[in-house]
Each structure stands twice: as structure tokens, then as C-alpha cells.
Amino acid sequence: MTNQTILVTGGTGFVGIHTILQLLQKGYHVNTTLRSLSKKDSILNALKEAGIDDFTALAFFEADLTSDTGWEEAVAGVDYVLHVASPFPAQDPRDENELIIPARDGALRVLKAAQKAGVKRVVLTSSFAAIGYSRNPKDHLFTEEDWTDATAAIPPYIKSKTVAEKAAWEYIETEGGNLELTVINPVGIFGPVLGGISSASLDIAVSGILNGVIRESPNFTMGVVDVRDVAAIHLTAMTHPEAGGERFIATSDGVMSFYDVAELFKKERPEWAEKIADMQPTPNEFYIEMTNHKAKTVLGWQPRSKEAALLASVDSLPRN
Template structure:
């Protein structure tokens, strides 16, 4: 078999939900891929997820151990790579006492990867940022958010996770501007990510779907979000990596359909029938959610989003890069169907 001389792409955090779909797209398009793992024991797990997505050969995939909290192995990880897609995010401490426990690792991890990429002569880094770096902390905001917007980290009740995403992305842009020496940067800012689940590593949005299907959410908070399919998020990363006009640009990954959590439950019932019979049909009053959040740290970020307009525009990605996302319903249905499959597999003796 002839040697593959196509560009090498480093994808950080290869076991993650978004990262696996990006690796899948890269391998399908003939790129060589190297991916980082904090624990090398997860190699077979990643290959299993890729097999679920249709990959049968792994000649063009390699693994390297690297952790965003350490300088070790990053020079080796980026060696020979033409592009870096930085998806990995430090494992957050959900029971943090000081918000800097989330903010500092996120910022330091991004800078660690960018320094290594610059020093290795990488052409472009695509950073997976988040809607949390765009549309949080704006009281009484009206109309869809665009890439011109940044979250207000000085506002009251902004969760540390969203602060960490905002500060990390701003640090990345500042680094490239001041110390990049020609290193190119693009960012992709996804909203709630749905879509086919290939393994046991999936997003927060997917977890809420599982809770709905299991009947653990009898009623849901009054939160309206935009959604996007993970396959389209992966496509947008590749466009941001390859297209010349993407250099220096941010791109919101969104279907631009604003749905309540109750809308999501209704889509599950419509698309999955009996498998979604436990999906919620009621909403919780905002006062109740805020009261529970006082004692439940995991609800604090949810409570901070109540009553917020979190609609987004995908116009830039569509017009500049020709990106064409699936509908939110298709993305949510894909999550639901693959989650049902996982749940049934896990119940087998």
C-alpha cells in the first residue's frame, strides 16, 4: 500500500464526542491524523467509536499521550503537523471552590498548544471554543448573537465554565496577535451539540436527552437554546482548517433554531415513539430552579441561563464557507436514537 503523503493533522483530546467525529471526517478525506489522549489505555475505545462511524482501517491514525496541564510531549505531538485542531478541554472540577480552578487550566492549556504549534511551524490552529464565549452575561439582549459578540465575564451570575471558555479564547487571539509569528488561527463556537453518539463519551446536551428518555426529568427548566449536529460541527472544523478566508475568523456552529427543553422532549416523542414515552411534558417555574440551584452546584449554570435570549446566527459560516447544517430536529433525533441503542446495550446481562 503506497505511503500516505497527505497533510498530518493533530487533533487534541481524541476520545471526546466532537473530536471523534472530527477524526472520522479527516480519515474519510484522506488526512493523516495524530491524536492526544490523557490515558493511552483509551486507544481501543477511540478505534471502537471510529468503527461505529464506518472506519475500518487505522493506518493513518496514531496516538500520543499529552495532558493540557503539563508541558510534557506537546513538542512531539505537533511535530510534522500542518494543522492542529484543538478540541481538548481540561477536566473541570464541578465542585470547585474558586472559579480560577476552571479558568486557569483552560487558558493555560490553550496557550500550551499554541506555543507548541508555533514553534513546530504549524500552518493553522482551529480552536474549539463555545457559545459560552459569545452569548453569556448580556442582560436583556435581543436578537441573534453573531461572531462579533463576546460574553461579559464581569456580569453577575456568569458561570465559571463560561468564563473559562471566554478567557481561554481571548487569550488565544491575543497570543496569535502578539507572539504567533505568522501562526494562523480560526475558532469554532458550537451551541448545544447533538447528533450520533459513537461511544460512552458524549456531550452535556446528550446527557440531558438521556435523562429525558429515562424519565429522570419530570419537568424541565424554561431554557431556550440553539442546537447543532456534531457531524456539522466536524465539517465546520475542516472548513475552518482548510479555507484561506477562514484565517483570523470565528464561526458559530448552529442550526439557528431556538428551542426550549420542552421542544426537545416533543421532538424525541415524535421521532422515537414508545422509546420516548418518559420524556417530560411540563416546565419548572424559574423560582423553583433558582431555589434548587442554591443547594445543587450542577444546576447553577442552568439557573444562570433562565430567561436569556440565546438565539444565534449561522449566516457567517454559511456565506463565507458554504457550510450547510442539518436541522435541529434531525440532530436531536440522531442523539435520541443512538442513546436508546446505548441504553439497551447497557441493560443486557
Template sequence: MSQPLVLVTGGSGFVGTHTLLALLQPSSSYRLRSTLRSVTRADEVRKQLVSGGASESAAAGVEFVAADLLKDDGWDDAVKDCTYVHHVASPFPAAAPKHEDELVRPAREGTLRVLRAAKRAGTVKRVVVTSSVAAVAYGHDDLGRDFTEEDWSDDKDPKIAAYPKSKTLAERAAWEFVEKEGEGMELAVVNPVGIYGPVLGKDYATSIELVYRLMNGSIPGLPQLQLGLVDVRDVADLHVRCMTDPKAKGQRFIAVAEKFVWSVDIAKILKDKLGERAKRVPTWVVPNFLVRLLGVFDPTVRMITPELGKSKNASNEKAKRELGWKPRSNEECIVATAESLEKLGMVKK
């Protein structure tokens, strides 16, 4: 029997590259294909895979196909003969978009484009979609509890930001498509919180920007912001578990390492574990009114202002119980993030 062919969309992205790495483990037996908006980046991705621990021969065996979430071209070629599809690619901006459609459209249309192509292929058994806890825990007033996979963000809330709205609408569209048109094709969804961990190249999750700025002293203080953390290696591992475990069929799984922490706790982890190397990391908590004032002028800051001072948590019990998932600690994923940025020369000496 030939090895199953697996597609990972957005192979140059932070989660995409690590998902490829998880599928390239010596114990795995998959043929791999990935989409890129331009295949000119194929060699760059292969080098990142090698730097992440893959052998050169394994990295060389990954096939790349050009495909864009906003265009039909390339998707039939991408899913041809595939048994499994990981739809990872989706926009996550560093700053608030001028119009929500800049995020909603590619997220929703891109997800449906991948699912339709997978269905047309006729060989795809299961699709695993990277959604987000942004599709779970936003637009709620009852924040004093652990959010679970039973919760959905309220995309009708007029105060909901563009990113959580885009993830909610995209995930709902995926479930609706599979239910009405999937004809037996299975779906599983991973809902990560802020993704940290080893950075392999220039394409990293927007959440990494916080550690990057802290290590370089480019922000004077920390917003009163509570964050969920998860290591990118554990997100990739959960993807692979969702791909093959029968219990994952038709299920969502929140990917969070431990309890949410305040941003100042991240700074304290860096200072405690890295010592002098974290000398530029501030620990001053900026008053909320001042952050909101800065948000008037800085679109990056504006993205976080709706969440200032809000305390929330999400549960990882389902993934641990059903799939045997064992995530790294908050501390480990934050330290790994900083050390990888140092290794890449992105931290000031």
C-alpha cells in the same frame, strides 16, 4: 508530496472523535495524530471510529500521543511535523465547580500550551480552536437579538458562570497569542452551541445528558431553558472547513443549526418522532422557583439556574455564507442523539 499531518487534541472526546472521522473521509488525504491523556485508550477510540463509519485500516492509521492540558510533557511530540492543529480538548463539567479556576485554568493554560507547542514546531500553518457560544452570548442584557461573531461574553460580569468565563478567557488568550507571538501562524475559531448527535462511546458532550435523562425518565419535568442545538457531525465539518479555507483565517464562526428552542421543544421532538420509544419523556415545564430550589441541593441543576427564562438566539449566517456550511436541522440532531443512545444500550427498554 507527502500527505499533510493533522493533530486533533482530545481524540477520545465527543467532538474530537467526530473531527477525526471527518478527516478520515475517503475523499480526504491526511495523516492523523491525536492526543489522549492516556494512550491506553487508543484502541477504544479506534473502535469508536469504526463504529462511526471509518474503515478498520483508516482507524488503525491514526497515531496517538499522551498529553495533558495541564502539563508540558508530550506536546512537542504531539505537534511535531504537523501542518494543521485542531485544539478540541477542554473541560465541560456536568456540575458547577467549587472554584472557577477548576475550569478557567485548564481551558486557558491548555489552549496556550497547545499554541506555544505549535509555534515551536515551526511547521504548523493554521490552528483551529473549539471555543463556544459561551464566549459570545453571556453577560449581556440585550437578549432580544441574534448574537453574532462580533459579540463577546462579558467575563467581568460578577454573575457570569465559570464555564462561559473559562471559554471567553481561553479564546481571548488564543487571539492575543497569535497576534503578538504567532509569527505568521494562523488561527480560526469555532463557537458551537449545545452539541448533540450520534454518541459513539462513553465520552459525550454534557449537553447529551439532557436527552439521556429525558429518554430514561430520570427527570420529572423540564426547566424553562432555551438552548441552541448543533449536530456534532456539523461541528466537525465546520472544523475541517476552517482548517483549509483561506476565508477562515483570523475568523470566528458560530456553529448553530437553527433558532434556539426551549427544552420542552426537545421533549416534543422526541415524542413526535420516536413515539412509544419516548414513553418516559416528560413534557411538564417546572416552575423557575422550583428549579432554583433544587439547585441548592443539586450542583448539576445549579449550573443552569442563571439562564432560566432567558430567551436568546445566535446567527449561523457567517459560516453558511463564507464557508458553505450546511448544518442539519434541530430535529435531525436530537433524533440522532436518542437513537445512538438506544444503540449503545443506554436507554431503558
């Protein structure tokens, strides 16, 4: 057991539950926030499924990103904050501000509470969405130096992640004092489902392909990363002396189209093959490139392969 306490926001989320699991396994005390304490059983059940049977180091706090209530209590006595909570809708809202305002104001609310409580560093979960959507990807390798243009005509989720991350960096620069910020920018997050807690990426791409709901491969590709590696990079970035003030793309090597994913599943998990639709390959000119070089060299992060992440998702799902 360490004597350090870590706050993980959004414990009922896919990244949140895996992050809590790894922190408990490493002996940390963990505070986690929920919009309603009635949801805490979903966290306990998922952790039990993962082999945790002692919950004395885990505390729950009711706090919502849209309200100041509960945050002062949640950060009291905390050494580090991992702010992983953020809405990811199954479909775009009618008003983009339904996503943008909670994401931006929630990040600022967490940063202000952390600073007031004397927290050393906040690790914010942003997204590749804040990096890769404002320039022609042809012949361009996306790095942490790239930014999505929040003033462009982009989908609300992408805009919300960009606006929230920019607001967080501005706060640190102008009002942050001694508080440090590190940002993680994951691509599509896959890997094993715990206690039924999943991700939008997994629900759309994996379940949709396995069950034949997705019948064609759009002209885009996605980066893939395992949720266990996303949790691990948060833990490393939390204490690494060179991580303060930096952002890190979290992705496995390479990218995939939905066609690639479908072919992987048919080959490696043939018991699902009869439901998977036959798709046409995505043209090569739509394959974007991004790099995890910074995360590997600065943090020593070694992610699983994209194939391993996707197959771990499949293996954690019940057969219909």
C-alpha cells in the same frame, strides 16, 4: 491519501472522535493526543463502529493540557492543529480555576507548540458560552461580534471558555508570528454517539429527558448543532483561505427549550414517550436568537436541522 498531517487534541471527546473520523475518511494522516494512552482503545473501538478498519494513518500521543510534556512530539511534522480538547464538567467545581486554568493554559500551550513546529493554522474549539452571556438577549441577535464579559458573575464553564478564547487571540496578536488562528463557537452539541463517546449536552438534555430525570423546562433555550456538522466546520475552517483570524458560531437554525425537545421526542420517537415527563412550555420571552449566517456565507457550511441532530442522538442510544 494526502501527505498532510493534522493534530486533533482530545481524541476521546465527542467532537474529537467525529473529527478524527472525518479526517481519516478524507485521507489525512492524524495525530491525536490523550491524557493517557490507556484510553486509545476507546478511540479505536469508536472508529471501528463507524466503519474504519485501517489505522495506519492514525498516531497517538500522550499529552495533557496542564503539562508541557508530549506536545513537541505531537505537533512535529503537523500542517494544521484542531484544538478541540477542553473539560466540560457535569457540575461546577468548587473552585472556578479548576476549569479556567487548564482551559486557558492548555490553549496557550497548544498555540506555542504549534508555532514552534511551523504549523500553518490552529482551529480552536471555543463555545457560544464565550459569546452569549453578558447582555440581555431580549431583541438581540447574537453574532461573532458579541463577547461574554469574563469579569461578570458567570458560571465557571462559561468563564473558562471566554478566558481561554480571549487568551488565544491575545497570543496570536502579540506573539503569534505567522501562525493563524480560527475559532469555532458551537452551541449545545448533539448527534450520534460513537463507541459510547458522548457529550455533556447530550447526556443532560437527551438522556435526562428520555429517562424522565428532567421533569420541567427551565426558562432558557439552547442552540443545537450536530456533532458531524461541528467536525465538518473544523475541517473546512482548517484550510479555507478566508477563515484565518475569524470566529464562527456553529449552530443549526433556531433554538429550543427542554419542553420543545421533549415534545419532539414524544412525537417522533413514541417508543420513548412513556418515560418522558409532561412539561410546561417555556415562555417566548426567554427564546434567544443567534445567527449562523457568517459560517454559511464565508465557509459554505450547511448544518443539519436541530431536530435531525437531536433525533440522531436518540437513535444512537441503547433502549433501557
